[in-house]
Amino acid sequence: MKNTIMKLNIKNTIGITAFLISQTMAAQFYVGVQSGIGNVKSDIKGTSAGHELGGAVKAGYIYSLSNHIGIGTGVEFSQYKQDVFLNNSSATLSNFEVDPSTSAFVYNVTASNYKERQTLHAIQIPLFIQYKTNINKGIDFSFRAGAKYFLPVNYKIKATASSVNGTAYYPDVNLTIDDLPEYGFGSQNNYSASGEYQTKGIVMSMFELGFTFDMGTKNALYAAMFLENGYGSIVDQDKDESYIGYNPTSASDRKANGLYSTDKNAKIRPVAFGLTLGWNFK
Template sequence: MKKTILGLVFLISQGISAQLYVGVQSGIGNIQHDVSGVATANRLGAALKVGYIYSLTSHIGVGTGLEFSQYKQEASFMNYSGKLSSFEVDPSTSAFQYEVTTSGYNEKQTLHALQIPVFFQYKTNINKGIDFNFRAGAKYFLPLKYKIDAKAESVKGTAYYPDVNLFIDDLPQYGFGSQTNYAATGEYDTKGVFMSMFELGFTFDMGAKNSLYAAMFLENGYGSILDQKDDKSFIGYNPTSVSDRKANGLYSKDKDAKLRLVGFGVTLGWNFK
């Protein structure tokens, strides 16, 4: 990355022609996971883009920029009712097995991120005022916030203390029991990853200094964006009440869960020559 930035600075200092672009990107933004029993739906992605392309020759250029992206999707159990267990510690430091059973559980996920692309562009004229464009390169994907909005028709948390063979399912003042119309927010811990990027499209001259860019894009992430330290219950344990239980999210049950980004769709941009 440092070498690329230094190379771009050198190109600018040499007075090589630059083209500014702004644009939007929209399509399918799939956050793929390997967590068993979890289904996702309504996978959407969008981004705002700004950057420069520096011409090395009449056909070849190198570009970079900054993008603000948003991914949206929903996650739920594959079955209407879901049950997961985890190990917790109560205020007296006694360990127990915490089991959460839900009906109609659903979490809406919103991921905001910054992306820094570095790519090569090949272009060639195919007709008067129309150029063919192909871009290929990489992006650094830096998550800013991965928010969870969770809801369920009912939630029940029970405890089993194996040391004393004790099962508790109705002690609300200690966090065990049922709750209806559950709603809570949470956030996944994340880290940055690299992505490959490809675009295939056309540029249409709209005047001496401006042109319209339209393309299809494909992006593929490498490595997981999750950065979890411990296994957690997807709905957290509250030691003083059956309400106000934190939404940790379905991916939190496995600290080694892998989340990989894949996106494809349409890019529209405006170039300033």
């Protein structure tokens, strides 16, 4: 159901953008690329993320309301990549699970040298106001401010660890099970598994400060600095999950749920800043 809703959102978003573009054929069109530091921030305690180069390709138009003010929109495709770690490489995280006999227990997972490689792809629909003014012959200063609808297309993870140990504690009978592989409890070396977060769209703020350089009567080069900040959470789940899932029939082949699944109320949001380089068609 979530995948179906996401596909409909993508189709509706692209359709609306295409309609807006078709209504403003007299507008100034642009294409461009963005590159800079992209980070999917979280407020989950005990985790940290590396910062890597992210980027986007984009196209759109700006409709002029006056010599200085314009309204712009378009469509962008962005990518974020990062590694996420536990601050304490030997930390034990707990979660409630239910075994095949419907008995509830506390599932304790310890993963040595756990690393989670995250790759996020998203479609972004910006809506912004641009202010521009001429500062020299053929050179304009411009400032853009507005918002973006950030719609994740997929958010995949690749989890690895040198070893994983999953144990169970049954509080009703005060029983701990730490070595029963056929029921999912015990150790596994050289853990590796792939997974994917369920996602939803959010709103981002966007700011750009740059210059336009005329390259002829019909074209111009655009260079700017940008800052984008997400609000809300792109991860969509209805319950807390163990970052390495419980397999009721084996101590291996455990599902990679990911560290961002451990708190369903966590705020998982994209943040990016860097440089934009574009080409305007007057």
